[in-house]
Structures are given as structure tokens and as C-alpha cells.
Amino acid sequence: MNIFFGLLIPFLGTALGAACVFFMKNELKPLVQKSFLGFASGVMVAASVWSLLIPAMDMSEGMGRLAFVPAAVGFCLGIGFLLLMDHAVPHLHIGSEESEGPKVALKKTTMLVLAVTLHNIPEGLSAGAVFAGAVTGSDTVTMAGAFTLAVGIAIQNFPEGAIISMPLRGAGVSRGRAFLYGALSGIVEPIAGVFTLLLASYVAPVLPYLLAFAAGAMIYVVVEELIPEASEGEHSNIGTIAFAVGFVLMMILDVALG
16 A cells, blocks of 8 residues: 555646646746756756666676676667657647657647656656665665655656646636646556566566666656757756756655665
8 A cells, every 4th residue: 555655646647737737827937837847857867867767787796797787778668659659649849830750630738738747657656666676675666765766756757847837827727627737647656666667576686777767768758858848948057956956856865865
């Protein structure tokens, strides 16, 4: 039951962020959006290093000098997976007029939600992989560390939920529907988490690969989308400062509580 709640924590962060549409104006100011994007990037990079890649290498220490292999292979597979998803799933990024992926006749709002949903998959994979490590009795991943990662993802999901719901409201969507779309963009996280947890519980030796796979997928999202969106236009230093804040916060949470 505790694990199920832990996998829901990131989704709750997205839903709470989406609920901002009931209390804030119809759109986010560019500076606020850059701050949110930079902060989310910092949290995801720190989580990828401390919560995923380092434990993956620690689990493989029996391989000696080749302990980096599972982390390197899994990381590259995670990058490749998101690259494939980016080409296979039609989606539209906030601030862009041209959709990516297959050309289909979908509403702009649907394409925006698909973009955020696509990028939430790695976070669900990350939570599932870390909880799997805790369940299998790994010395390098604790249950406290798994919950710390879930809370960290929820913190960075809060602004992501607002980033999707607020522009939808600004585009004329009702507050209720904007909230629903924003919240639903995060439902993929517990689904991906449960899938990863079930997979790892049956095939424990692949756990280092799964941890690194999740890290690769998260880094792809950061480098491909979040950082470029936070850096474009004026006042890009705001995104950089927010990145540092998110990175340091997640690092502190993982080291102090994990």
C-alpha cells in the first residue's frame, strides 16, 4: 500500500499544479514560466545522477572496472526510447505553432497535453525503478530514498501542471477542463511506475539497466525541451538560476533523506 501511494505522489504534484488554474490569472508570465522550466530541469538532472545513475553503478560493482556498463547501456537506451516516442507520438509544445511527430488531425489542446504526457513517462519510470530497487532489498536503494525521489518529482511536477493548464485556460478552455487536461497529463506516471515495478520484481538483474534507462529518458526531456524553452528569448538567466535551485534542492533531499 505504501508503494502504491509512493507511485501516486508524482501524479499528485501534477494535479496540484494544474489546480492553479482555479486561483491564478489566465496565463503565466514568461519569467514565471522560465523559472518553472529551469527548476524542473534542475530537479530532473539531480535525480538522474544521485537517485538513478549512481545507484545503478553501485549495484554493478561486482563487475569491477566494467561496473559502468549497465549504467551506460541503460542510459543510451533511455535516450533512444524517448527519441522514438518523440517521432511516434503527435504532440505540440507550448509556444510552438508546428506539431511534432506524425501529422494527424487533432485539436491543439490535445496535442499540448500529449506533449506533457510524453515527457511524464520518464518520471514514472524513475519512480517505479527506484521503488523496485527498495523492494528487492538492494543495499544502494532504500525505501526512504524512493519516497524522496517521488517527492522531488512531485515538486517539479507542480509547475509542470501549471504550465499545461494555464495556457489552455488562456486559449479559451474552461477552468474545469483545463484542470482535467493538466491533471490527466500526469496519470501516465503511476502507470509507468507500476509497469517498471512489476518488470523489475520479476527480473532483478536488469534493475541497474532500468534505473539508467529512466535517467536517460529524463535527461532527454531536459536537454531536448525544457532547457531550450527556458533559455529562449530575454531573461534566460532566470531559467539558469531556477535550474541551480532545483538541482541543489533535489541533491539535498536525496543525500539528506535518502
